[in-house]
Amino acid sequence: MRVRAVSPDRLVTELADTIADLPTSTRPGAGTSAWTRVAVDGAPAAHPDRWADALTEPLRERGRAVVRVRAEDYLRPASLRLERGREDPDVLYEDWLDDAGLIREVLEPLDPGGSGQVLPALWNAETDRAHRAGYVTVPPGGVLVLSGSLLLGRWLPFDFVVHLELSPAALARQTPEEQRWTLPAYDRYAAEAEPVQAAQVVVRLDNPERPAVVEGS
Numbered sequence: 118m119r120v121r122a123v124s125p126d127r128l129v130t131e132l133a134d135t136i137a138d139l140p141t142s143t144r145p146g147a148g149t150s151a152w153t154r155v156a157v158d159g160a161p162a163a164h165p166d167r168w169a170d171a172l173t174e175p176l177r178e179r180g181r182a183v184v185r186v187r188a189e190d191y192l193r194p195a196s197l198r199l200e201r202g203r204e205d206p207d208v209l210y211e212d213w214l215d216d217a218g219l220i221r222e223v224l225e226p227l228d229p230g231g232s233g234q235v236l237p238a239l240w241n242a243e244t245d246r247a248h249r250a251g252y253v254t255v256p257p258g259g260v261l262v263l264s265g266s267l268l269l270g271r272w273l274p275f276d277f278v279v280h281l282e283l284s285p286a287a288l289a290r291q292t293p294e295e296q297r298w299t300l301p302a303y304d305r306y307a308a309e310a311e312p313v314q315a316a317q318v319v320v321r322l323d324n325p326e327r328p329a330v331v332e333g334s
Contacts, residue, residue: 118331118332118333119331119332119333120321120329120330120331120332121329121330121332122327122328122329123328123329123330124327124328125171125325125326125328128320128328128330129168129171129172129175130175131330132172132279132318133172133175133176133178133179134179135277135318136153136155136172136176136181136260136277137176137179137180137181137260139153139276139277141153141257141258150227150228150229150231150276151227151229151233151257151258151259152227152231152233152255152257152258152259152260152261153181153259153260153261153276153277154224154227154260154261154263154274154275154276154277155172155260155261155262155263155275155276155277155278155279156263156264156265156268156269156273156275156277156278156279157169157172157262157263157264157265157279157281158264158265158266158267158268158269158278158279158280158281158312158316159266159280159281159282159283159322160266160281160283160288160292160299160303161266161292161296162283162287162288162291162292163281163282163283163291163322163325164281164325165264165265165266165281166187166189166264168264168279168281169185169187169262169263169264170185170264172262173185173262176260176262180258181258181259181260182255182256182258182259182260183259183260183261183262184235184237184253184255184259184260184261184262185237185262185264186223186235186237186238186261186262186263186264187238187263187264187265188214188219188263188264188265188266188268189242189265190237190238190239190240190241190242190248190250191214191215191218191219191222191223191238191239191240192213192214192215192240192242193212193213193214193215193240194240194245195242195245197212198212198213198242204298206298206299206300206301206302206305207301207302207305209267209299209302210267210302210305210306213267214265214267214268214271215239215240216271216272216273218239218240219239219263219273220273220274222235222236222239223235223236223237223261223263224261224273224274224275225274226255227255227261228274233254233255233256233257233259234252234253234254234255235252235253235254235255235261236250236251236252236253237250237253238250263275266303267302267303267306267310269306269310269311269312269315269316270306270309270310270311270312270315277317277318278312278315278316278317278318279316279317279318279319279320280312280313280315280316280318280319280320281320281322282312282313282319282320282321282322282331283321283322283323284321284323285300285304286323287322287323288300288303313331318330319331
């Protein structure tokens with residue numbers, strides 16, 4: 118295993134090149150999926166949403182249609198998410214994400230033979246109401262870019278995963294005080310889901326201005 122330093126712009130270019138080159142079929146229904154499901158996974162302090170957003174235009178420039186989805190738009194209702202308290206790291210790890218909704222509305226439609234009809238947002242956690250987003254059709258060859266935290270170890274069917282890694286010290290340092298109760302959830306995630314082993318690409322972001330790609334992880 119070695120670690121290769123890279124600039125943020127170069128990292129986005131390399132990821133976009135790699136994702137754009139992943140094989141897809143030319144039509145729904147073939148043995149290989151007509152779409153590519155990409156997860157950008159990392160603690161909020163690693164800003165997975167920003168990195169996922171940064172991939173969108175480069176992928177389009179490479180001829181791939183892109184649909185962006187945030188896991189934050191697939192949280193469970195507050196009555197379920199917070200029923201055991203607002204600051205329980207085990208509940209955050211186990212119960213905040215609506216896995217079933219994400220599979221049903223986003224991931225399974227992009228299986229081989231799927232419909233290609235994706236719902237970009239299901240639940241607005243701020244208003245605690247259903248989103249009014251409508252379904253979108255992902256054309257053959259399109260890419261789903263899903264960003265979020267604690268995404269692995271849930272049997273979510275991804276084709277390519279980028280994991281944004283922070284050391285425990287960097288995670289603690291970069292997490293706001295009001296969110297430090299979440300830190301045990303990320304310790305548990307690292308131990309149980311083993312995202313460093315599960316992801317196709319691991320990026321160390323202890324210094325966000327100087328990312329490093331872990332090769333041979």
